[in-house]
Amino acid sequence: MAQSFSDAFTIGGLTGGGGDGTVLVAMRGRMINIDAGHESEYKVDGDGVVTVLAGSTATVDDIDLDFGAGLITTESIDVDGTGTTTIEGAGLVLCIAFGDGIIRAHQPGGLQIIGAFANVGWSIGDAGQRVLTHGIAPPDNSAPAPVGLKSIDGNHLKIAIGVPYEPEGGTQIAFNEFAMINFDIIAIAKRLKI
Amino acid sequence: MALDTMEGSLGGGLLPIAKNSRRKIVMMQGEVKNLTQSAPTGVLVDGSVVSGTVIRTDGVSASSKISVGDRIFQSGFLTFRFEELGTVTAITPVSGHEDITIGAGFGQTYPDPLVVPARTPTASNNAEISVATVYDISPDGVVTEVSGHGGGLESGLQNLFMNVGAGRISIYGVDDQTAAPSGQFEDHERINRMGTGLSMEFTFGSEVDLTDSLNLVTAVGSFGFDMTAAGMMVIDPASSVATKATQVDRVAFGACHRVAGNTAIFHISLPYEQEGGAQEEITENTVLKFCIMAVADNGGI
Numbered sequence: 001m002a003q004s005f006s007d008a009f010t011i012g013g014l015t016g017g018g019g020d021g022t023v024l025v026a027m028r029g030r031m032i033n034i035d036a037g038h039e040s041e042y043k044v045d046g047d048g049v050v051t052v053l054a055g056s057t058a059t060v061d062d063i064d065l066d067f068g069a070g071l072i073t074t075e076s077i078d079v080d081g082t083g084t085t086t087i088e089g090a091g092l093v094l095c096i097a098f099g100d101g102i103i104r105a106h107q108p109g110g111l112q113i114i115g116a117f118a119n120v121g122w123s124i125g126d127a128g129q130r131v132l133t134h135g136i137a138p139p140d141n142s143a144p145a146p147v148g149l150k151s152i153d154g155n156h157l158k159i160a161i162g163v164p165y166e167p168e169g170g171t172q173i174a175f176n177e178f179a180m181i182n183f184d185i186i187a188i189a190k191r192l193k194i
Numbered sequence: 195m196a197l198d199t200m201e202g203s204l205g206g207g208l209l210p211i212a213k214n215s216r217r218k219i220v221m222m223q224g225e226v227k228n229l230t231q232s233a234p235t236g237v238l239v240d241g242s243v244v245s246g247t248v249i250r251t252d253g254v255s256a257s258s259k260i261s262v263g264d265r266i267f268q269s270g271f272l273t274f275r276f277e278e279l280g281t282v283t284a285i286t287p288v289s290g291h292e293d294i295t296i297g298a299g300f301g302q303t304y305p306d307p308l309v310v311p312a313r314t315p316t317a318s319n320n321a322e323i324s325v326a327t328v329y330d331i332s333p334d335g336v337v338t339e340v341s342g343h344g345g346g347l348e349s350g351l352q353n354l355f356m357n358v359g360a361g362r363i364s365i366y367g368v369d370d371q372t373a374a375p376s377g378q379f380e381d382h383e384r385i386n387r388m389g390t391g392l393s394m395e396f397t398f399g400s401e402v403d404l405t406d407s408l409n410l411v412t413a414v415g416s417f418g419f420d421m422t423a424a425g426m427m428v429i430d431p432a433s434s435v436a437t438k439a440t441q442v443d444r445v446a447f448g449a450c451h452r453v454a455g456n457t458a459i460f461h462i463s464l465p466y467e468q469e470g471g472a473q474e475e476i477t478e479n480t481v482l483k484f485c486i487m488a489v490a491d492n493g494g495i
Contacts, residue, residue: 148445
């Protein structure tokens, strides 16, 4: 049957993670309008409704989540990764808060992230038209992005996303507002006692 | 026993819906610096040895850079690859040279069960020897540098800070010489790991154990470099060491090279550069932020 191999790849279900327990949290989605000077902040609620909190060019159509909710912020955008902002090699820093606000202190009932992992890829070209249709750019218009962990702090984490990967001897592509990032983030968090 | 620090690394339990009902998430998260302790030492192999227990050295005095108990590795343009020779059991001065004894032996006469025969190392004449830096972390977060301190560098407390996790961390094969080569034995000839900046081995337990009852199923990791730490990081608030919050300013990415028993090995990139940029080198002040997670079959514990 179709699920005959499931024992071989199933890790297990997670425990409920009550007081002081641990939980896996995740966010998966895509985003456009990442360009020089376009640093923005968005809130996505539990129903997937997007609200723009900051950014003069930001719109609610810039981001679409398949899974997850919270605050999503773009910082240090550098379209060719030459280090004109904070991190050489990185196109932007993506900040995620699992919640409707950033909680750095150990607040009862809050989350304290203890580990985070992310995969990100770029869709270059006409991807900007596809963010709300769950589409991705054609294969020859996509590029993987090296991702580095920048910080973990309370319910908040930051990842540095590399500019579109080029083979050695290639020419670095600079992205623009029509490029799209596709991201998957998984984190382990302690749920603090109330 | 080998697993006596595992409670300090637990990331959570898993419901028994899978075939194996004893799986757990284990993890480590922290920051480490002084990576260049595990770069080439300047000690050279004097004469090739296909298989045996003793390596003769020349160049820099081995005993000033290597200690009994250290895991040693060779690299260099003559070896074409980076590989482990073994653990040092004795260092003996011999008429202007020093002999390093690897009690367990190396080469095809002493096969490593984890290394395919074709990759069994042969000590190569003029190969550079480097040393693993090994830290033990107790469940209470106390860090002890157990080997790799042959150069009299800073203590373990100043080099490694753990936010989550316990066990053993070993660092080796640090490529701190990414500049273009200018000739034999010059920069980039002493060690060349292509895009890999270092290897990092995470052991969930007090020692590597391939046969104990904890076996890792899979592991993932995320990493970042702070290139501008200037030797300061948040380490020990109670100490007099100057502190600075680590600020990751370079992307790093790693690949899980192998999981075996209670240990996962990652190869971690050099600081990422955009295409056309100039590669930056890992220095003694570079801080690596790391976060790894593994799923373990915890049979019988």
